Amino acid sequence: MRDFFAMGGYAAFLWPAYAVTFAVVAWNIIAARRAHQQALAEARRRFSADADGDAP
Amino acid sequence: MDWTWFHRLASPPHIYRVAGTLTPWFAWPAGLLIVSALYAGLFLAPPDYQQGEGFRMIYVHAPSAWLSVMIYGVMATAAAVGLIWRMKVAHAAAASCAAIGASFTFVSLVTGMLWGKPMWGTYWVWDPRLTAQLVLLILYLGYMALRSGIDDLGRADRASAVLAIIGVVNLPIIRYSVEWWNSIHQAPSVMKMERPSMPFDMLAPLLMMLLGFTLLFAAVMLVRMRAEVLRRERGASWVKEVVS
Amino acid sequence: MSAWAGVLWRDLRLALRRPGQVVHPLAFFAVVALLFTLGYTPELGKLRQIAPGVLWVGALLASQLSLDGLFREDAEDGTLEQMVLSGQPLAALVLGKTAAHWVITGLPLTLMAPVVGFALGVPVAAMPGILCALALGTVSLSLIGAMGASLTLGVRRGGVLLSLLTLPLAVPVLIFGARATELAIAGEGLIGVLYLLGSLAVLALTLAPLAAAAAVRIGLE
Numbered sequence: 001m002r003d004f005f006a007m008g009g010y011a012a013f014l015w016p017a018y019a020v021t022f023a024v025v026a027w028n029i030i031a032a033r034r035a036h037q038q039a040l041a042e043a044r045r046r047f048s049a050d051a052d053g054d055a056p
Numbered sequence: 057m058d059w060t061w062f063h064r065l066a067s068p069p070h071i072y073r074v075a076g077t078l079t080p081w082f083a084w085p086a087g088l089l090i091v092s093a094l095y096a097g098l099f100l101a102p103p104d105y106q107q108g109e110g111f112r113m114i115y116v117h118a119p120s121a122w123l124s125v126m127i128y129g130v131m132a133t134a135a136a137v138g139l140i141w142r143m144k145v146a147h148a149a150a151a152s153c154a155a156i157g158a159s160f161t162f163v164s165l166v167t168g169m170l171w172g173k174p175m176w177g178t179y180w181v182w183d184p185r186l187t188a189q190l191v192l193l194i195l196y197l198g199y200m201a202l203r204s205g206i207d208d209l210g211r212a213d214r215a216s217a218v219l220a221i222i223g224v225v226n227l228p229i230i231r232y233s234v235e236w237w238n239s240i241h242q243a244p245s246v247m248k249m250e251r252p253s254m255p256f257d258m259l260a261p262l263l264m265m266l267l268g269f270t271l272l273f274a275a276v277m278l279v280r281m282r283a284e285v286l287r288r289e290r291g292a293s294w295v296k297e298v299v300s
Numbered sequence: 301m302s303a304w305a306g307v308l309w310r311d312l313r314l315a316l317r318r319p320g321q322v323v324h325p326l327a328f329f330a331v332v333a334l335l336f337t338l339g340y341t342p343e344l345g346k347l348r349q350i351a352p353g354v355l356w357v358g359a360l361l362a363s364q365l366s367l368d369g370l371f372r373e374d375a376e377d378g379t380l381e382q383m384v385l386s387g388q389p390l391a392a393l394v395l396g397k398t399a400a401h402w403v404i405t406g407l408p409l410t411l412m413a414p415v416v417g418f419a420l421g422v423p424v425a426a427m428p429g430i431l432c433a434l435a436l437g438t439v440s441l442s443l444i445g446a447m448g449a450s451l452t453l454g455v456r457r458g459g460v461l462l463s464l465l466t467l468p469l470a471v472p473v474l475i476f477g478a479r480a481t482e483l484a485i486a487g488e489g490l491i492g493v494l495y496l497l498g499s500l501a502v503l504a505l506t507l508a509p510l511a512a513a514a515a516v517r518i519g520l521e
Binding site: 039 | 090098099103108109110112113116117120155156159160162163166167170171173174272276277279280282283284286287290291295296298299300
């Protein structure tokens, strides 16, 4: 197991590269979902405001 | 010829619904492929005879480099479709590509540098591939800056579409000129990625990663596109049905 | 007189009334060379090695200086809208304006390059080659700049954005131009690189006016 994490001396380069890659992958997933949620929430707010008679 | 399918495709509610249905069909295979490619790449693939364990960098570097270029192509194609057929949905698709493409261009630069340190002894070498990626990142940033610099959405869509198409014509020229420049100044020549015979248990995880990342991009782009379509269509009656 | 020549003459006459448009890029070019010298070394032998880079980066940045106003001024006083509505092919009119920009900035910069080069220790024998390379290269730079200027028409204070858009597109011109200059200084044959610069200019001449015309239409909507 220790050998695996040492990666033949390349650990200091290999693991940060994997970490950066999957951090960006995670960011992409989270940011996209959040954008969608926000757009939905905004639309919801807008239509509930409509229902209250604030807007035409 | 019957063009109704084309107009149906272009209608925002239809796109919104189809994108929602398709997303899990891309997302789950993407996750499965990436996880199994990680396992195969890190545990099953044998160390390289030249680079030892260091070659495993390829499993994150190559997919992100591939995505960075492919996403630009998708973005420019969507932009051209939007410009030619005045299709708003295509502009939404182009808009949702930029941030994803820029993020993977950034990843390919960082992983390239981290690969460069043990191979060349320094983080940054003016290697043609890295240099061209740097220019590509600036192109993405320019595209996003232009889009956010124009207040009117329709104008922002079309102006950035023209820029994306200009970029597509220029990218091959930039890549060629950078390679030419590098060959003249004979900087240390590098990463032997195109080896003719990569053993199967090294190649298979790479192909799985490439496919997995491509599907992941499709899934992320679809979600972003739904957000983009919702934002553009706010006030439309179909949006009311969707949110209620 | 054909449409594009008409626009060219009009812009040149306007420029005559404001000689600053011609002088500012030249002064900027000289200052860049001066700053490089002060920041590096007064030794001509060493300066000669970086002369290609200094000449081309200086010319590149100087030719970008006046771009922001290329379409903006005409858009603000309505002239550009008249041109769009005039029924003449807009790409030709855009080409005329770009040609004027080249005559006002690209050509003077080219002619001034030997002076700057001389101060950087470039031998006299290299000057003809450098003049040819810069004359071809600045044509591409003006055309690339015209695309950037038309794209940023709808942007308030688009100056910084303009250089972010045009500079990456100018990478091939910079590479081939600097290489041609390097060969000229070394006294080697540079005709092959001049062909490359020439083909970039031809490509830009055919495509850039169309792209810029499309962008002008979008910017004026």
